[in-house]
Amino acid sequence: MTTTFQVPDIEASRLPALLEAMPKAELHMHIEGSLEPEMIFRLAQRNGVKLSYASVEELRKAYAFTDLQSFLDIYYAGASVLLTEQDFYDMARAYLDRAVADNVVRSEMFFDPQTHTERGVAMETVINGLHRACVDAEREQGISAALILCFLRHLSEDSALQTLEAALPFRDRFIGVGLDSSEVGNPPEKFARVFARCRELGLHLVAHAGEEGPPEYVWSALDVLHVERVDHGVQSVRDPALMQRLAKDRIALTVCPLSNEKLCVFPRLADHNIRQLLDAGLVATVNSDDPAYFGGYMNTNFTRLFAEAPGLTARHAYQLAFNSLEASFAERADKERWQQQLRSVFEKA
Numbered sequence: 001m002t003t004t005f006q007v008p009d010i011e012a013s014r015l016p017a018l019l020e021a022m023p024k025a026e027l028h029m030h031i032e033g034s035l036e037p038e039m040i041f042r043l044a045q046r047n048g049v050k051l052s053y054a055s056v057e058e059l060r061k062a063y064a065f066t067d068l069q070s071f072l073d074i075y076y077a078g079a080s081v082l083l084t085e086q087d088f089y090d091m092a093r094a095y096l097d098r099a100v101a102d103n104v105v106r107s108e109m110f111f112d113p114q115t116h117t118e119r120g121v122a123m124e125t126v127i128n129g130l131h132r133a134c135v136d137a138e139r140e141q142g143i144s145a146a147l148i149l150c151f152l153r154h155l156s157e158d159s160a161l162q163t164l165e166a167a168l169p170f171r172d173r174f175i176g177v178g179l180d181s182s183e184v185g186n187p188p189e190k191f192a193r194v195f196a197r198c199r200e201l202g203l204h205l206v207a208h209a210g211e212e213g214p215p216e217y218v219w220s221a222l223d224v225l226h227v228e229r230v231d232h233g234v235q236s237v238r239d240p241a242l243m244q245r246l247a248k249d250r251i252a253l254t255v256c257p258l259s260n261e262k263l264c265v266f267p268r269l270a271d272h273n274i275r276q277l278l279d280a281g282l283v284a285t286v287n288s289d290d291p292a293y294f295g296g297y298m299n300t301n302f303t304r305l306f307a308e309a310p311g312l313t314a315r316h317a318y319q320l321a322f323n324s325l326e327a328s329f330a331e332r333a334d335k336e337r338w339q340q341q342l343r344s345v346f347e348k349a
């Protein structure tokens with residue numbers, strides 16, 4: 001579905017307030033990537049975990065990344081402080097509070113169980129803590145929150161299959177599966193069997209592809225894994241036939257501007273290709289990826305992108321928010337209610 005709403009002309013000076021106020025869905029955020037340095041130190045102390053950084057400041061200084069792998073090494077070290085169900089709960093509640101402040105009405109949060117089960121943390125501990133946070137935030141703050149289990153692609157497919165089996169007793173607590181971690185050298189087809197099994201189980205399917213990896217990885221995410229959305233996908237612009245396919249099948253791309261800048265996928269935010277994706281008719285969305293590491297949550301992603309990338313207008317803003325709601329895995333009635341709210345925010349602007 002595309003919008004038929006005629007977006008009014010809005011002065012550039014009024015765009016930031018509108019970007020902040022518009023209801024939006026976040027579809028690409030790794031909950032372990034929402035661990036702020038202060039919380040890493042607090043949990044390390046609570047759990048008696050030794051960190052290789054002396055202070056919050058020293059840890060923050062290490063956040064100077066050159067590529068995806070240089071980030072992942074620090075991200076997995078940060079996640080080592082998570083041990084108890086309460087830790088997972090506290091992390092997710094802190095993120096959901098920030099999301100509510102940014103007018104996120106729906107969040108589909110990635111989690112990486114293997115990062116924790118490999119350290120001896122039980123699957124049950126991870127899923128129950130995160131799930132309880134979703135339920136409480138929904139009841140107390142009205143945000144709609146759901147979980148997507150991600151397989152780590154640097155590990156084997158057998159490990160992913162075992163992870164799926166361990167998670168199946170909690171099948172009602174996550175809505176889908178994804179694929180993350182080191183992309184280049186770990187193509188989607190490495191996970192063909194586990195995704196086929198997830199498809200049979202009726203889980204939603206997404207995968208990171210075309211962040212650093214080539215357009216071929218986006219093709220195989222679509223044709224081998226049968227994903228419903230592509231996470232990142234920004235390398236798709238290198239392949240016109242792929243662009244046409246993504247537009248025709250209305251496959252959403254969950255784009256993460258500040259992440260792409262911090263991991264040097266684009267030299268500067270000003271060089272980001274999101275306007276090209278939108279203008280080609282693709283269902284692009286804006287997301288924060290790992291907000292504690294990349295310099296901001298949802299609204300900062302929107303406001304910095306619109307301030308720095310040339311040519312983005314109120315019409316693009318509306319389209320990005322509309323796309324995020326449409327591409328979410330929420331109920332149709334919820335999507336339509338949020339899209340109506342979006343429209344009224346723009347009508348009053």
Ligand code: HPA
Nearest residue numbers: 030180181182208289290
């Ligand atoms: N890419 C791949 N894996 C990840 C990312 C990402 O941006 N963030 C957390 N895990």
Ligand code: ZN
Nearest residue numbers: 180208231289
């Ligand atoms: Zn990601």
